[in-house]
């Protein structure tokens with residue numbers, strides 16, 4: 653049986669420290685994105701971001717939370733546009749490159765422009781191009797809400813996962829023969845030969 657531990661460490665008490673908070677938050681497994689934009693000087697910028705979520709379907713909204721000290725955020729704020737690149741499990745190196753301060757995070761990155769010219773990093777699972785809709789205070793972060801404008805194609809690959817401060821991969825859910833048959837039926841483009 654797994655042993656449970658219970659600690660009461662209210663914020664402000666001597667026992668509460670950021671390491672404890674990170675350890676607790678690290679139990680929540682997320683995907684990894686890289687949020688990019690193109691600066692007014694034409695240079696691409698971006699940062700690794702796990703605080704991303706789909707927010708609303710109608711209208712189609714997403715959110716992400718950059719640190720207030722983020723230099724990438726300053727550029728996104730200026731341009732009012734960003735692109736969310738959802739990483740595949742082949743892109744740990746991409747996450748590492750964009751997850752640490754650096755002056756040229758795009759040095760070894762291949763990308764193509766989205767319809768609005770924003771960086772779409774190659775081999776991601778998909779991407780979403782957005783306009784900044786609103787910005788709310790979130791402690792030492794901003795909570796940025798964006799309106800989705802254009803969606804990229806979806807690549808059939810596994811996601812990159814971030815869990816307990818490290819990377820994980822997962823298998824695709826197994827497709828049962830019955831599900832495969834249903835999928836074939838629903839996507840059949842031939843004539844109605846069975847009638």
Ligand SMILES: Cc1cc2nc3c(=O)[nH]c(=O)nc-3n(C[C@H](O)[C@H](O)[C@H](O)COP(=O)(O)OP(=O)(O)OC[C@H]3O[C@@H](n4cnc5c(N)ncnc54)[C@H](O)[C@@H]3O)c2cc1C
Pocket residue numbers: 684698699700701702703704717718719721722723724725747748750751752753754793814
């Ligand atoms: C898997 C993963 C998920 C992450 N999720 C998030 C997230 O959800 N939100 C988030 O905000 N961050 C997140 N990060 C961290 C973020 O990607 C990094 O902090 C990244 O460097 C931010 O890039 P930036 O361009 O936004 O900011 P940067 O300009 O790189 O600045 C980041 C910090 O470094 C300082 N800094 C900048 N340049 C230097 C320098 N030359 N010397 C010393 N310090 C410097 C800045 O003042 C700032 O405090 C994540 C990282 C990883 C690996």
Ligand SMILES: NC(=O)c1ccc[n+]([C@@H]2O[C@H](COP(=O)([O-])OP(=O)(O)OC[C@H]3O[C@@H](n4cnc5c(N)ncnc54)[C@H](O)[C@@H]3O)[C@@H](O)[C@H]2O)c1
Pocket residue numbers: 673674675677678702703717719751814816817818
């Ligand atoms: N939201 C964020 O700003 C965020 C999220 C993840 C990682 N990071 C940064 O990326 C680097 C690598 O992280 P790690 O491997 O040491 O993992 P870690 O053990 O620091 O992170 C574990 C968990 O704590 C939370 N967290 C960490 N830093 C945070 C921050 N500044 N603000 C809010 N939540 C935070 C996240 O939920 C993360 O999954 C660190 O510098 C970390 O600060 C930042």
